[in-house]
Amino acid sequence: MPTKDPAAEKAKTVRLQNKAMIKAALEAAKGTKAKFFFIYIDAVEDNLIPEALPKGLSIILVTKKKSLATESKASSKQIITLPKLMLGRIGMIKVAVILAISAKLVEQDDIIVFLGGKAEAGLLDTLLTFKIGGESEIITGTDFADIPETVKPAIFEHALNLSMELANKGREGKPIGTIFVLGDEEKVMQLSKQMIMNPFKGYEEEERNLLNPALKETIREFSALDGAFVISGEGEVITAGRYLGAATDESEIPRGLGARHIAAAGITALTNAIAIVISESTGDVRIFRNGKVIMEIEKTTR
Numbered sequence: 001m002p003t004k005d006p007a008a009e010k011a012k013t014v015r016l017q018n019k020a021m022i023k024a025a026l027e028a029a030k031g032t033k034a035k036f037f038f039i040y041i042d043a044v045e046d047n048l049i050p051e052a053l054p055k056g057l058s059i060i061l062v063t064k065k066k067s068l069a070t071e072s073k074a075s076s077k078q079i080i081t082l083p084k085l086m087l088g089r090i091g092m093i094k095v096a097v098i099l100a101i102s103a104k105l106v107e108q109d110d111i112i113v114f115l116g117g118k119a120e121a122g123l124l125d126t127l128l129t130f131k132i133g134g135e136s137e138i139i140t141g142t143d144f145a146d147i148p149e150t151v152k153p154a155i156f157e158h159a160l161n162l163s164m165e166l167a168n169k170g171r172e173g174k175p176i177g178t179i180f181v182l183g184d185e186e187k188v189m190q191l192s193k194q195m196i197m198n199p200f201k202g203y204e205e206e207e208r209n210l211l212n213p214a215l216k217e218t219i220r221e222f223s224a225l226d227g228a229f230v231i232s233g234e235g236e237v238i239t240a241g242r243y244l245g246a247a248t249d250e251s252e253i254p255r256g257l258g259a260r261h262i263a264a265a266g267i268t269a270l271t272n273a274i275a276i277v278i279s280e281s282t283g284d285v286r287i288f289r290n291g292k293v294i295m296e297i298e299k300t301t302r
Helices: 006-032 066-070 089-102 153-169 185-190 213-222 259-270
Strands: 036-040 058-063 078-081 111-118 123-131 178-182 192-194 228-231 237-244 274-278 285-289 292-297
Touching (some): 006 036, 006 123, 036 089, 078 089, 089 111, 089 153, 153 213, 178 259, 185 228, 228 259, 237 259, 259 274, 259 292
Parallel strands (some): 058 078, 178 228
Antiparallel strands (some): 111 123, 178 274, 192 237, 274 285
């Protein structure tokens, strides 16, 4: 009698579980009348990704592989690219949802099904169904986390990814805390003041655009400065070391948050900007809009 191959048996078990999870997700989507099915495809074989979906349901692929958009099978589908960082299950869902909101793929009243798992194990193990504007564990508070129309989705995505990278890796291995203020830059500049000489003054716009790969290390170095980065909706880094003095009702800010968070709340309450804050003490990333925290992404320590 031939002996069983443990690796083959394990692969068979994983495949069966993935098929069962996808079936359960599709059934949940049908039962809740979900509009979108998010699936973390790094944790599943390509040939298990469903092509036939219930009527009214659209699929959104979630991945950490930037090359996916050029692959033939995925080219016709919507894709959300996560930063290549360690993310917990809820962190992954939060980042994917806020990027989908930024790209105008989903709206406040949409119900979504999210299927996630472990890429290293090739295993789908997490299924969550919720309404975008009604899940307080994903979108903090009661206000929908809209992204300003003037901030391009690619700029928001890049700023969020950069913030999470700085939160995880810090600068020279040390934790950092900083603020990125995106959009409504004229009003933001009127309501703030320079704490140091502007290190970005005098450079061409393309040299100081957030999407310029050469700028990444510069931003990492200047993140050690007190104050905020002010960035236009088009991605132009206008200044760093900016003092945000706009006042806000501190009762709206969760207890335990410090001056950076209060400053971000104040500037977003009085402008049409959105702010991303990295906590120096915890490495958590918080997104502010309209004077309130709309999303909190906890740093993963394992």
